[in-house]
Amino acid sequence: MTTFLDFLRSRRSFLLTGHENPDGDCLGAEVALFHLLRALGKQVHIVNPDPIGRSHDFLQQHTPFAHARTDEPLPDFDAVVLLDCCQLARVGVLGQRLQQSGQPIAVVDHHVGSDRGDGSICYVDPTAAATGALVRRLYRELAVPLGKAAAEGVFLSLVADTGWFRYSNADAEVFAMASELVAAGVDGSKIYDALYRRNHPDSAGLLAEMLGKHQLRLGGKLALVGLDKALMERAARSEFDTDAVLDPLRSLDGVEVVALLKERFDGTVKCSLRARADVDVQAIVAQFGGGGHKKAAGATMKMGLPAAVAAIEAGVQQALATLANGRRA
Numbered sequence: 269m270t271t272f273l274d275f276l277r278s279r280r281s282f283l284l285t286g287h288e289n290p291d292g293d294c295l296g297a298e299v300a301l302f303h304l305l306r307a308l309g310k311q312v313h314i315v316n317p318d319p320i321g322r323s324h325d326f327l328q329q330h331t332p333f334a335h336a337r338t339d340e341p342l343p344d345f346d347a348v349v350l351l352d353c354c355q356l357a358r359v360g361v362l363g364q365r366l367q368q369s370g371q372p373i374a375v376v377d378h379h380v381g382s383d384r385g386d387g388s389i390c391y392v393d394p395t396a397a398a399t400g401a402l403v404r405r406l407y408r409e410l411a412v413p414l415g416k417a418a419a420e421g422v423f424l425s426l427v428a429d430t431g432w433f434r435y436s437n438a439d440a441e442v443f444a445m446a447s448e449l450v451a452a453g454v455d456g457s458k459i460y461d462a463l464y465r466r467n468h469p470d471s472a473g474l475l476a477e478m479l480g481k482h483q484l485r486l487g488g489k490l491a492l493v494g495l496d497k498a499l500m501e502r503a504a505r506s507e508f509d510t511d512a513v514l515d516p517l518r519s520l521d522g523v524e525v526v527a528l529l530k531e532r533f534d535g536t537v538k539c540s541l542r543a544r545a546d547v548d549v550q551a552i553v554a555q556f557g558g559g560g561h562k563k564a565a566g567a568t569m570k571m572g573l574p575a576a577v578a579a580i581e582a583g584v585q586q587a588l589a590t591l592a593n594g595r596r597a
């Protein structure tokens with residue numbers, strides 16, 4: 269932590285970035301760190317590999333976001349901070365450009381093993397519910413008061429990664445922070461509406477179609493949905509968040525693991541796993557070079573959709589068997 273704070277103090281201009289298709293935690297943490305560094309008198313730019321999605325565009329009211337899907341040169345910077353991920357490989361083409369810059373790379377993250385990523389300076393705590401919570405701690409360490417825009421960022425991080433306080437990672441720190449953020453003027457219901465109540469009219473039909481494709485396997489312990497390229501393309505056109513299929517499947521009695529597999533145009537499959545009980549899904553995706561948390565993890569699998577479905581089923585089956593053996597022992 270001290271080394272990390274010294275790093276923030278010693279550098280002049282920062283480029284903040286995160287993983288491809290940035291989610292609420294990534295964006296919220298970027299917002300909070302942007303305003304922290306500005307309060308310290310630093311120059312700061314947020315440049316993400318992808319543009320900000322429509323549901324998160326309210327953040328741009330108080331915080332400027334750029335993305336690297338243009339030919340524009342990068343702003344000047346003498347430090348990079350990777351948020352909510354630890355590998356330049358997850359930052360798309362921008363990752364290579366940042367590596368080539370030769371500037372030091374720092375990591376703020378809460379994923380398992382992130383201290384072994386591409387950062388030369390790390391502030392990593394896998395017990396933290398969200399990356400935004402780590403940035404909130406930095407404000408305290410540096411005795412910088414949290415402004416309204418940064419408070420919204422931290423709140424967004426917390427709700428994104430705890431499923432609006434429903435997951436087991438919603439610990440005392442999360443609720444204490446949330447209480448303080450609401451007291452500071454964050455309007456949670458306004459943020460909820462901005463995120464989830466402006467969906468494209470096609471969304472209901474897409475959700476029904478995707479849920480209709482679900483299969484229950486392994487005696488009902490695995491709920492799995494495979495989405496082919498054509499359906500993914502239609503979802504992208506309506507900016508449909510495919511994660512919406514996870515919760516209804518997670519609600520089924522007896523389901524221990526939910527798997528969402530999305531076919532991509534480069535021939536790979538992006539898989540997302542969610543565990544309801546004791547299964548460690550991070551260990552399952554690790555076999556395919558993925559990562560994440562014990563109860564929520566993902567990987568990019570270099571194989572076709574049918575092969576990926578079979579591989580995930582085998583991985584979950586093995587994990588369930590290991591768990592059963594452990595319980596018997």
Ligand SMILES: [Mn+2]
Pocket residue numbers: 293294352378397398399429
């Ligand atoms: Mn996160």
